[in-house]
Amino acid sequence: MQNAITLRRRRELITAGVLVALLIVLPLPFHDPYTRNLMILTLLYAALAQSWNILGGTCGQISLGHSLYFGVGAYVSTLLFVWHGVPPWFGMLAAAAVAGLLALLVGWPCFRLSGHYYAIATVVVQEIAYLLFLNWDDIGGASGVYVPFHGQSWLNLQFRTAKLPYFYVMLGFFALTWIAAWWIEGSRWGFSWRAVKDDVIAARSLGVRVFPSKMAAAAISGGLTGIGGAIFAQFVGYIDPDSILSGPLSILIALPAVLGGVGTLWGPLLGAAVLIPLRELSSTFLGSSGSGVDLMLYGALIMVVALWRPQGLVSLFQRGRNGSAS
Amino acid sequence: MLRVDHLNASYRGLHALHDVSLEVAQGEIVAVVGANGAGKTRLLKSISGLVTTEGSITLDGSELRRLKPHLIARAGVGLVPEGRRLFPRLSVEDNLRLGAYAIRGPERFKPLELVFELFPRLQERLGQRAETLSGGEQQMLAIGRALMSQPRLLMLDEPSQGIMPKLVDDIFRAITRIRALGMTVLLVEQRLVEALEIADRAYVLQTGRIVMSGPAADIAANGAVRQAYLGL
Amino acid sequence: MQVALSGLLMGLIYALVAAGLSLIFGLMDVVNFAHGELMMVAMYAAFTLWQVSGLDPMIMLPLVALLMFGIGMAVYRLLIARALAVRFNKGMVQIFVTFGLAIFIRGAAQMVFGGEFRAVTGTALADRSWHLGGIFLPLPQLAAGFVCLLAFGGLYLIGRTEFGHALEATREDRDAVALIGIDRDRIFSLGWGLGAATLGVAGVMLAGFYYVSPNVGANFALIAYVTVALGGFGSLMGALVAGLLIGEVEAVTAQLLEPSLKQVGMFAIYLAVLMFRPRGLFGKI
Numbered sequence: 024m025q026n027a028i029t030l031r032r033r034r035e036l037i038t039a040g041v042l043v044a045l046l047i048v049l050p051l052p053f054h055d056p057y058t059r060n061l062m063i064l065t066l067l068y069a070a071l072a073q074s075w076n077i078l079g080g081t082c083g084q085i086s087l088g089h090s091l092y093f094g095v096g097a098y099v100s101t102l103l104f105v106w107h108g109v110p111p112w113f114g115m116l117a118a119a120a121v122a123g124l125l126a127l128l129v130g131w132p133c134f135r136l137s138g139h140y141y142a143i144a145t146v147v148v149q150e151i152a153y154l155l156f157l158n159w160d161d162i163g164g165a166s167g168v169y170v171p172f173h174g175q176s177w178l179n180l181q182f183r184t185a186k187l188p189y190f191y192v193m194l195g196f197f198a199l200t201w202i203a204a205w206w207i208e209g210s211r212w213g214f215s216w217r218a219v220k221d222d223v224i225a226a227r228s229l230g231v232r233v234f235p236s237k238m239a240a241a242a243i244s245g246g247l248t249g250i251g252g253a254i255f256a257q258f259v260g261y262i263d264p265d266s267i268l269s270g271p272l273s274i275l276i277a278l279p280a281v282l283g284g285v286g287t288l289w290g291p292l293l294g295a296a297v298l299i300p301l302r303e304l305s306s307t308f309l310g311s312s313g314s315g316v317d318l319m320l321y322g323a324l325i326m327v328v329a330l331w332r333p334q335g336l337v338s339l340f341q342r343g344r345n346g347s348a349s
Numbered sequence: 350m351l352r353v354d355h356l357n358a359s360y361r362g363l364h365a366l367h368d369v370s371l372e373v374a375q376g377e378i379v380a381v382v383g384a385n386g387a388g389k390t391r392l393l394k395s396i397s398g399l400v401t402t403e404g405s406i407t408l409d410g411s412e413l414r415r416l417k418p419h420l421i422a423r424a425g426v427g428l429v430p431e432g433r434r435l436f437p438r439l440s441v442e443d444n445l446r447l448g449a450y451a452i453r454g455p456e457r458f459k460p461l462e463l464v465f466e467l468f469p470r471l472q473e474r475l476g477q478r479a480e481t482l483s484g485g486e487q488q489m490l491a492i493g494r495a496l497m498s499q500p501r502l503l504m505l506d507e508p509s510q511g512i513m514p515k516l517v518d519d520i521f522r523a524i525t526r527i528r529a530l531g532m533t534v535l536l537v538e539q540r541l542v543e544a545l546e547i548a549d550r551a552y553v554l555q556t557g558r559i560v561m562s563g564p565a566a567d568i569a570a571n572g573a574v575r576q577a578y579l580g581l
Numbered sequence: 582m583q584v585a586l587s588g589l590l591m592g593l594i595y596a597l598v599a600a601g602l603s604l605i606f607g608l609m610d611v612v613n614f615a616h617g618e619l620m621m622v623a624m625y626a627a628f629t630l631w632q633v634s635g636l637d638p639m640i641m642l643p644l645v646a647l648l649m650f651g652i653g654m655a656v657y658r659l660l661i662a663r664a665l666a667v668r669f670n671k672g673m674v675q676i677f678v679t680f681g682l683a684i685f686i687r688g689a690a691q692m693v694f695g696g697e698f699r700a701v702t703g704t705a706l707a708d709r710s711w712h713l714g715g716i717f718l719p720l721p722q723l724a725a726g727f728v729c730l731l732a733f734g735g736l737y738l739i740g741r742t743e744f745g746h747a748l749e750a751t752r753e754d755r756d757a758v759a760l761i762g763i764d765r766d767r768i769f770s771l772g773w774g775l776g777a778a779t780l781g782v783a784g785v786m787l788a789g790f791y792y793v794s795p796n797v798g799a800n801f802a803l804i805a806y807v808t809v810a811l812g813g814f815g816s817l818m819g820a821l822v823a824g825l826l827i828g829e830v831e832a833v834t835a836q837l838l839e840p841s842l843k844q845v846g847m848f849a850i851y852l853a854v855l856m857f858r859p860r861g862l863f864g865k866i
Binding site for chain 3: 135137146342
C-alpha cells in the first residue's frame with residue numbers, strides 16, 4: 024500500500040519534470056508577444072490557483088478573497104523597489120512573508136467561522152483592504168504605482184520588450200507552487216488538512232489540531248500568492264487596487280482550481296490552460312466592442328464545466344481512479 | 350395490499366437487503382423483527398423510496414419503486430421514520446397540519462379527531478414547539494403527523510425506541526386501535542414480545558435476509574427463533 | 582437626524598435585498614452569488630417597462646415581481662437543481678455555478694443595454710422631496726422604504742401560511758417532508774421564485790432613484806452578503822435588523838470619514854459582530 028503511494032508520487036514528480044521540460048521549449052516557436060503574454064498569464068493563474076488550492080482544495084477552506092494576498096504582495100515588493108531600490112527577488116521574499124503573516128492575521132478571526140460564513144468573511148476582508156488601499160494616498164491611492172524602469176536586468180526583473188524571461192520566471196513560480204503542493208500532499212500536514220476538509224469532528228478525534236492546521240495552510244497559501252503578486256507587478260510595471268486587489272481577481276485565482284479539479288495536483292494547471300486562453304481570446308476578439316458576449320461565454324463556460332465535471336476537468340484523464348473525489 | 354418482491358439494496362457497497370419478499374394484506378398488522386443492523390430500517394426506507402433498490406414494490410398492484418418519495422407518500426404509504434424526524438421549530442399544531450399538506454378537500458383535517466383521541470396529550474401541547482416535547486410525546490406526534498396524511502398503509506420504524514415503558518404501552522395500544530379503524534400496519538421492531546403480541550403475522554430479518562415468517566403467535570412461541578435470530 | 586433617516590431608508594432596501602438571499606440560503610443551504618445580478622435584471626426590467634410605456638415603474642411593480650418570480654424558478658430548475666444533484670464538491674459547484682450565472686447575466690445586460698449608466702427620470706415622485714423641520718427626505722427613497730416595509734410584512738405573512746410552514750419544514754428536514762407528501766423540489770423552486778420576487782420589489786424601488794448599469798448588482802450583492810451573514814442566514818428578522826444597522830453605519834461612516842470609505846464602517850461592524858456571534862445576530866445553529 025505504502026509502496027503504491029510512493030510509486031504514484033514518484034510518477035507524478037517525473038511527469039512534472041517532463042512537463043516543465045516541455046514548457047521550457049513551448050514558447051520558443053511563438054514569437055509574437057500576444058501568444059507569449061497569454062502563456063505567461065496562463066502560468067500565473069495556474070500557479071495562483073495552485074496556491075489557492077492548498078487552502079481551498081486540500082484544507083477545504085473556500086477563500087474568496089485571495090486577491091488580498093496577491094495585491095499586498097505586489098505592493099510590498101513594488102514599494103520596496105520604488106522607495107529603496109530593493110531588487111524584486113528580495114521583494115518577493117518580503118512579499119511572501121507579509122502575505123503569509125497577513126493570512127495568519129485574517130485566519131485568526133475568520134477560521135472560527137464555518138462554511139459560507141467563512142467564504143463571505145474572506146470577501147469582506149479583501150473588500151476592506153481594497154477600499155483602504157484605494158484611499159491610502161501615501162502608496163498611490165486609486166491612481167496606483169508605476170514601477171520605474173531601471174534598465175534591462177535579471178536582478179531587477181525588468182526587460183524592455185522581451186516576454187521570454189517573464190515566461191521562465193512564471194514557470195519557476197508555477198514549479199515552486201506545484202512542488203509545494205506535491206510535498207504537502209505526501210506530508211503529515213497533507214493528511215491532517217485533508218482530514219479537516221472531510222470532517223472536522225472526525226479529524227479532531229484523530230488528534231488533528233484543526234485550528235493550527237487551517238492557519239498553516241492559510242500562511243503557505245497566502246505567502247505563495249504574495250510571491251505571485253510581486254512577480255506580476257514587475258511584469259506589468261503598474262499596479263493599482265482595481266487590477267490587483269479586486270473581488271473579480273479573487274474569483275479568477277480560485278476558478279482554475281475549481282474547474283480543473285479541487286484539491287488535485289494537476290487541476291489548477293489544466294483549469295488555467297482552458298480558462299485563461301478562452302477568457303483572454305474572447306475578450307480580445309469579442310469584448311473589444313463592449314458587447315458583453317465575452318462575459319456571457321466566460322460565465323457559461325464556468326456553469327457548464329462546474330455542472331458537467333463537478334470533480335474537475337482532471338477527471339477526464341483519470342480512468343478507474345477516483346482522484347480527488349470527496 | 351403491499352407486495353415486496355425480490356428486493357435487493359446495498360448501502361456503501363455492502364449488501365443491506367438480500368432478496369427480500371414479503372406481503373401485507375389489507376387490515377393486517379405485520380411485524381418485521383430482527384436484531385440491530387438486520388436491515389429493518391433499510392426495508393422501510395426502500396418502500397418509501399428514500400433509497401434506491403432493485404426488485405419490485407407494489408401497492409394494490411401499482412409499482413412504487415421508481416416513484417419519488419413524495420409521490421409514494423401521496424399514494425397512501427405513511428412512514429413514521431427512525432428518529433421521528435419532526436420539524437423541531439414548528440409547533441405541534443403546525444407539524445400535524447403539515448401532515449395533511451398534500452391532502453385537498455373539506456375533510457383534510459379530519460384525522461385530527463383520531464389523533465387527539467389516541468394521544469390526548471398532544472392536544473394539551475398544541476402551541477409548543479416540537480423540540481420541547483419529551484421523547485414519548487415526540488413519537489406520538491410523529492405517528493399523528495403520519496396519520497394526518499391519511500395513509501392506507503402505515504409503517505412504523507421502531508416506535509418504542511428511547512421511550513418510557515409506560516408510554517410504550519400507550520403507543521402499542523394506539524397501533525392496535527389504528528388497525529381497528531381499518532388501516533394496515535407494517536411495524537418494524539426490536540422489541541420482540543410486544544411487537545408479536547399485537548401483530549397478526551411476522552417476518553424475521555437477519556443480516557438482510559428473511560429467515561422465517563408466519564403467524565406472529567407461532568414465531569413468538571418458537572424458542573429457537575428467539576435464541577438463534579434475535580439473541581434473546 | 583438627516584443622516585439617521587437617510588441611513589434608515591437605504592437600510593430598508595438593503596434589508597429586503599438580503600431577505601431574498603437569506604430565504605434561499607436558509608431553505609437549501611445555497612448561497613446565490615448571482616443575487617446582485619438578479620436585482621440588476623429587475624432594475625433593467627423596471628427601466629425598460631418605463632421606457633416603453635412611460636408609466637411610473639412603481640405601477641409596474643407587480644409585473645416585475647411576477648417576472649422575477651418566474652426567473653427565480655427557472656434559475657432553480659435549470660441550474661440549481663442540477664448543482665444540488667452533483668456528487669462531488671457540492672459546496673464549490675454551488676458557489677461557482679451561481680458565479681458563472683452572475684457573469685453571464687452581466688454580459689447579457691451589457692449586450693442588450695450597453696455599458697452606460699441609465700436612470701428612470703421624470704416620474705411623479707422624481708426630484709420631489711418632503712421637508713420636515715429642516716430634514717429633507719427625497720420622495721422616491723421614502724416610497725422605497727415604505728414599500729420595502731410592506732414587502733417585509735408580506736414575507737412575514739407568507740411565513741405564517743401553510744406554504745410558509747412547508748418552507749420552514751423543508752428547511753429543517755429536507756428528507757422528512759417527502760414522507761408527508763411534500764414535493765421538496767417544488768418547494769425549493771417556489772422558494773427561489775419568492776426570493777427573486779423580493780429582489781424584483783427591491784429592484785423596482787431602487788430604480789426610482791438609483792442609476793442602472795450592468796455592474797450595479799455587484800455592490801448591492803456584497804452588502805447583501807454582509808447583511809445576511811450579520812443577521813444570520815435564514816432569519817427574516819435578522820435580515821431586517823442587520824439591513825437597518827448596515828444602512829445606519831454606512832450613513833454615519835460616510836458622514837464622519839470620506840464618502841468613498843463609507844463601506845469600511847459596515848464591514849468592520851460585521852467582522853466585529855461575527856467575532857462574538859459566528860452565526861450572526863439571529864442565526865440559528
